[in-house]
Amino acid sequence: MKNLEYLWKDIEVTEKENEYLEKRFAEMSVKEKYILEGAVQIVEVNNASDLINLTEQLSNFDFYYKATDNKTLGEYVARHKECASNEILPFIKIDHLGNEYHEDFNGVFTDNGYVYQRNTLKQIYDGSNLDKMTGDDWTVKIKVGNKDYPEGVWIILPDYEFSSLEPDEMAIALDALGTNKWSRCALLDAKCVVPNIKELAEQYDSIEELISDGNNFGYVCDEQGQGRAFFTEHLESAMELEGCTRLDFALDISQNLNCYDFAPKEDKLERYGRLLASKNGIVEPDTILGDNFDYTLYAKADIDNRGLVPCKNGFIKSNGEQFHYEFSKKLDSMGISME
Known part of the structure; x- marks a missing residue:
């Protein structure tokens, strides 16, 4: 190169x-x-x-x-x-x-x-x-090398070859390394765009497992929870509440956001209040009452009524709904508190 x-x-x-x-x-x-x-x-x-x-x-x-x-x-x-x-x-x-x-x-x-x-x-x-500056679009990036390329190359996830059917990050990187198998490579480094996911390279036994979770987490983040309002803030707040430092657990949290009641921070409360008022059928948009409704005040009342607690990206609490584990081990074996 x-x-x-x-x-x-x-x-x-x-x-x-x-x-x-x-x-x-x-x-x-x-x-x-x-x-x-x-x-x-x-x-x-x-x-x-x-x-x-x-x-x-x-x-x-x-x-x-x-x-x-x-x-x-x-x-x-x-x-x-x-x-x-x-x-x-x-x-x-x-x-x-x-x-x-x-x-x-x-x-x-x-x-x-x-x-x-x-x-x-x-x-x-x-x-x-x-x-x-974020370094463009990425969720997880891994550095992989082999005996012919010991300094390694970086790969950005998620990779979309499965849907586009065009060579993407992984195929191009493997080609540069002169191989077609991850088993012939070594993981040199790994990072997640979410800063609390630390020591990512130590969390997986194989490159394939890390790529699988990295891709899945990337797809979720790219899709923004299939258009869910305030998805990123909601996800990061739930991760903060759980003290999440593992990618596999972050992936499970992303699939269980219904377990966490959430409202965004002050500068987004007006929009949140509008969405909430419409959802609850309180007022109709583009009406006299709708034009004179205090959506921020309504949002703050909702936060108080549900007992949400402040966090970095807004207000949150666990609501007691069942959490379904698919990608991570149960937290008892991971040493992570669900308090």
Whole structure:
């Protein structure tokens, strides 16, 4: 893989920006690096702000692995986008298809594949909010190496090859490692975007088990509890209440949020009150009473009535509903309190 440090070594950066970029590039997955190789040919990078904004939004680019020219691009599109079978693939004008696709999407070819910009980038970094940068879209990231690549590579989860049927993080990383089996690899490091999940690499006996839970937790977080209001705050508050430090238990908590009554913190109480009033049939929106209803006060009354206690992301308490374990061991054997 190419050394991409040149991207920020030749531009003016502050000490904190340099520290951020060094960490971001050090933990960049193989797929992210391949995307970045093309993205810098599409988006102009003149300063540290441009580069940080770009590395925060690599998920706004699509990457077609090993589509390095019109012919291989046409084959990729036919096979993965149009689901062409092996029987009809020989009859597809793949050169022509690839050329048309390239002209339509105006992407770039790199040594590793085809990159094109799917969405417009936002100005996320303003020069003063480095602490708000997350390193783009990820839930769990693992670092895996083997005897041929002892320094290892990072992989971002969740991986979506099972649904997209396109090579994603895991397949691309395994290819870079020169293997097709996790059993031939060693886990070097692991992290979760939820900060209280600590020592993640020590929690699993195999890479496969960690990947399975990492993917499942990632899918849940990406789906936001299938559109559940205040899902992330609710989940993190339940984890805080339980003193959760394990990924498998976090996954179980995410499937049992009905066991926890929750309300968000002060700045979101007005929206919460609106949703609650509508759910309870108290007032109708866009009516005289609805327009003159104090939704924040109603939310606070609900918090008091249910006896919710303050936490980092709002107010919460366990409501006594049965907790169903699917991914983790029962807490007696994990040493975690349910108080």
